[in-house]
Amino acid sequence: MSDTTAGEVLTTKDGQPLKVALAKALRREKLRSLALIAPLLIFVLLTFVAPIVDMLFRSVENSIVEETLPRTVVALREWDADSGQVPDEAVYAALYADLAVAVEEKTHTRLGSRLNYEEGGMSSLFRKTGRRIKRMDEAGPFKEQFLEADRKWGELATWNVLRQFSPRFTDGYFLSAFDAQRTADGIEMKPDNERIYMLLFGRTLFLSIVITVSCLVLGYPIAFLLASLPLRSSNLLMILVLLPFWTSLLVRTSAWKVLLQQQGVINDFLVWIGLISDANRLVMINNQTGTIIAMTHILLPFMILPLYSVMKTISPTYVRAAKSLGANDWTAFWRVYFPQSVPGIGAGAVLVFILSIGYYITPELVGGTSGIFISNRIAYHISSSLNWGLAAALGTLLLVAVMVLFTVYDKIVGIDNVKLG
Amino acid sequence: MKLKTVILAGTALAYAGGAAVAEDMTLVSWGGAYQASQKAAYADPYVADHPDINVIWDESSNEAVAKLRAMNEAGNVTWDLVDVVASDAIRLCDEGLALEIDPATDLADAPDGTSAADDFGDLLVSECFIPQIVYSTTFGYRSDIDDWGGKEPDDICDVFDLETFPGKRSLEKRPINNMEWALLCDGVPKDEVYSVLETDEGLERAFKKLDTIKDNVVWWSAGAETPQLLADKEVVIGSTYNGRLFSLIEEQKQPVKMLWDAQVFDLDGWIIPAGLPEDRLARVKDFVKFATDTQRLADQAKYISYGPARKSSAPLVGKHADLGIDMAPHMPTDPENAKNTFLYNYEWWADYRDDIDAKFQAWLSQ
Numbered sequence: 001m002s003d004t005t006a007g008e009v010l011t012t013k014d015g016q017p018l019k020v021a022l023a024k025a026l027r028r029e030k031l032r033s034l035a036l037i038a039p040l041l042i043f044v045l046l047t048f049v050a051p052i053v054d055m056l057f058r059s060v061e062n063s064i065v066e067e068t069l070p071r072t073v074v075a076l077r078e079w080d081a082d083s084g085q086v087p088d089e090a091v092y093a094a095l096y097a098d099l100a101v102a103v104e105e106k107t108h109t110r111l112g113s114r115l116n117y118e119e120g121g122m123s124s125l126f127r128k129t130g131r132r133i134k135r136m137d138e139a140g141p142f143k144e145q146f147l148e149a150d151r152k153w154g155e156l157a158t159w160n161v162l163r164q165f166s167p168r169f170t171d172g173y174f175l176s177a178f179d180a181q182r183t184a185d186g187i188e189m190k191p192d193n194e195r196i197y198m199l200l201f202g203r204t205l206f207l208s209i210v211i212t213v214s215c216l217v218l219g220y221p222i223a224f225l226l227a228s229l230p231l232r233s234s235n236l237l238m239i240l241v242l243l244p245f246w247t248s249l250l251v252r253t254s255a256w257k258v259l260l261q262q263q264g265v266i267n268d269f270l271v272w273i274g275l276i277s278d279a280n281r282l283v284m285i286n287n288q289t290g291t292i293i294a295m296t297h298i299l300l301p302f303m304i305l306p307l308y309s310v311m312k313t314i315s316p317t318y319v320r321a322a323k324s325l326g327a328n329d330w331t332a333f334w335r336v337y338f339p340q341s342v343p344g345i346g347a348g349a350v351l352v353f354i355l356s357i358g359y360y361i362t363p364e365l366v367g368g369t370s371g372i373f374i375s376n377r378i379a380y381h382i383s384s385s386l387n388w389g390l391a392a393a394l395g396t397l398l399l400v401a402v403m404v405l406f407t408v409y410d411k412i413v414g415i416d417n418v419k420l421g
Numbered sequence: 422m423k424l425k426t427v428i429l430a431g432t433a434l435a436y437a438g439g440a441a442v443a444e445d446m447t448l449v450s451w452g453g454a455y456q457a458s459q460k461a462a463y464a465d466p467y468v469a470d471h472p473d474i475n476v477i478w479d480e481s482s483n484e485a486v487a488k489l490r491a492m493n494e495a496g497n498v499t500w501d502l503v504d505v506v507a508s509d510a511i512r513l514c515d516e517g518l519a520l521e522i523d524p525a526t527d528l529a530d531a532p533d534g535t536s537a538a539d540d541f542g543d544l545l546v547s548e549c550f551i552p553q554i555v556y557s558t559t560f561g562y563r564s565d566i567d568d569w570g571g572k573e574p575d576d577i578c579d580v581f582d583l584e585t586f587p588g589k590r591s592l593e594k595r596p597i598n599n600m601e602w603a604l605l606c607d608g609v610p611k612d613e614v615y616s617v618l619e620t621d622e623g624l625e626r627a628f629k630k631l632d633t634i635k636d637n638v639v640w641w642s643a644g645a646e647t648p649q650l651l652a653d654k655e656v657v658i659g660s661t662y663n664g665r666l667f668s669l670i671e672e673q674k675q676p677v678k679m680l681w682d683a684q685v686f687d688l689d690g691w692i693i694p695a696g697l698p699e700d701r702l703a704r705v706k707d708f709v710k711f712a713t714d715t716q717r718l719a720d721q722a723k724y725i726s727y728g729p730a731r732k733s734s735a736p737l738v739g740k741h742a743d744l745g746i747d748m749a750p751h752m753p754t755d756p757e758n759a760k761n762t763f764l765y766n767y768e769w770w771a772d773y774r775d776d777i778d779a780k781f782q783a784w785l786s787q
Contacts, residue, residue: 109515120776124768127515196783262589263654286639369594369640369785377782383484385775386512 059392062170065162068111069098073166081163086154092142096133103130117387118172119161125152173393197394200374201401207291207373208356214296215303215352216345223307223344227314245301253365256294260285286368294366295356302355303348310344346418350409357402374398443475446704449503452480454668458724459504463712474704485509489518489694498694501705507688508767510550519549519692527706529714531733540731544688546767551713552690552730554721557753557762558598559684561651561666562658565676577683578606580658581634588657591647594640596781597770598660598685601763603630605683615769624777628784640785651677663753667726671744671751681758685765688730728754
């Protein structure tokens with residue numbers, strides 16, 4: 001810069017400033033590459049990002065109450081929840097008008113299922129009241145008739161739930177995901193016998209780390225062998241690594257069941273050689289041990305392959321040079337070889353960790369009660385309890401947790417320091 | 422001559438083409454032996470009479486509720502008929518995802534003229550539900566355990582008796598049924614189980630009872646696990662669906678016996694998804710009427726040991742199609758097996774399922 005004298009601007013042949021011309025050319029280049037990736041980008045946005053965003057949106061979305069009971073929601077705003085009195089006749093009249101429409105459209109039971117996630121009993125309350133609504137006297141008074149249909153309409157808890165969940169957006173799902181709830185005194189933790197999600201999040205993280213570490217400990221020597229053996233033997237070893245990789249996940253998981261169970265192959269062998277007595281067979285499955293063993297085995301190739309591809313590029317001359325300069329085997333490995341393989345460890349660790357944190361089928365099959373992950377509960381809420389809002393909230397938390405960990409990882413290890421080959 | 426040939430060939434082609442346009446009907450079921458029994462008893466005879474229908478089976482009943490909801494939201498319901506358990510049928514009906522049926526017009530009357538509504542009786546637990554079978558969740562135990570000193574469990578509470586019947590048990594990884602059994606064995610009378618379970622103290626009581634065997638329980642989530650665990654001697658006693666135990670005992674000849682005491686009846690049946698176009702709806706209604714008539718339900722029992730949902734089908738239950746053994750003594754509804762049964766309360770569980778399940782899972786993970 002200091003070479004160019006002040007005031008003199010470099011230009012191209014046709015008199016354009018060089019800077020402008022360069023920027024123009026670069027922009028054209030960028031547009032062209034953008035056009036090239038556009039089909040893939042649009043595809044990913046439409047089929048991957050959009051559904052995820054839509055699913056995550058469910059974690060706060062709560063328009064069903066207002067849509068099903070619009071008049072009641074408005075009328076309830078007048079009600080003073082702290083008064084200790086149930087709402088007055090106007091609210092019951094609004095409820096009647098709303099439910100008459102809802103029963104016609106058969107949306108009242110849907111609302112009942114939704115509110116049942118917050119308070120047990122709402123499901124049958126709405127189903128029961130829906131059956132009675134046609135027989136009610138249109139002229140009123142409604143309060144008595146509702147109380148006659150179900151005494152729950154005279155309970156404060158019912159109205160508190162309705163009021164609390166009448167806004168279009170709710171933090172209720174997220175509170176549940178944090179094992180918390182909103183009570184009259186504000187937000188507080190749920191009682192001990194209902195807390196589960198934070199425990200599962202913690203366990204998921206802990207087990208994922210254990211699995212990643214055991215994959216590394218087991219995978220590193222294999223990758224080292226693969227990279228340093230002569231081609232013929234390393235090819236055979238490679239097939240041994242890949243063969244389980246190509247086998248169905250369920251087959252591998254079931255195989256572990258056969259091996260690890262109390263009447264299984266390993267226990268039988270240990271009893272046979274007399275290491276343990278028949279009465280004290282080891283419990284290695286349907287607990288955390290089972291999950292760790294089976295998942296380490298299943299995810300091992302994801303550690304070995306990136307490690308191998310990085311180690312393959314490390315020239316053996318470095319180690320030889322180190323040794324000729326007087327380093328012993330260990331020093332040569334630790335000071336010269338190992339640092340060069342770190343990018344492979346980074347890649348393998350990220351891969352294994354991210355895969356295991358969202359794992360679902362193996363923990364379900366071999367995890368028993370102490371080895372299941374948060375994803376098992378998410379799956380339960382998606383397919384069984386139909387509480388998609390809570391599933392979305394748990395999913396969002398998992399996503400955020402992974403992103404935070406990824407950022408931390410980037411800060412410590414540096415994502416540029418990760419190589420797949 | 423040539424022209425005639427062409428016309429003939431053309432007509433033949435058109436005819437063949439017309440016949441080839443068979444209309445697809447997608448039935449959703451559980452796969453395995455159960456789906457096979459439905460195919461043999463309902464679908465095959467129906468297709469024999471209606472060659473223009475092409476039945477496609479989808480083994481998705483396990484996640485039918487979630488998938489149906491997703492299909493409904495996407496506005497593209499590809500299923501015509503879905504096999505679900507009664508509690509799922511109730512939820513699908515609540516969510517407006519299943520069609521309400523009218524037993525008088527949609528279901529066939531019994532041969533003796535009894536109306537369908539009376540023939541199915543109490544089993545029509547939801548406006549949308551067309552019951553097929555009565556199954557039960559009950560226990561099977563190994564009959565070759567030396568530690569038991571020749572004794573065999575004959576009471577539900579023997580499951581909780583680790584002194585007399587040591588060994589591991591397998592129970593389902595959900596509160597339903599387990600909580601009821603625990604309370605029954607803690608001395609709660611049968612008709613008070615649900616009102617006790619509704620209270621916090623009752624819940625606590627059930628968990629306390631389950632605590633006594635917690636360390637000796639393997640928890641299952643798929644119905645096939647208990648038969649496997651029993652066959653491997655991993656557990657000595659375990660709960661599962663009675664049809665699974667039947668095939669373990671009679672087909673695979675394992676040394677396992679049934680403990681029918683306090684078996685919990687449950688129902689399985691069809692629902693028609695809401696929002697089907699007219700033509701598909703008419704077609705599937707015709708099929709359902711045929712597939713749930715008295716003879717068809719009785720026929721199904723030839724292949725699997727589940728009781729037909731119609732009263733009028735019971736006398737028609739015959740022998741197993743392959744084994745040639747009488748099926749009646751293997752039915753959960755057989756008087757000999759049904760001396761002490763427990764009725765699962767759908768409405769109650771619809772209300773408390775979410776709540777108790779959260780507590781049950783928390784209890785499990787402690």
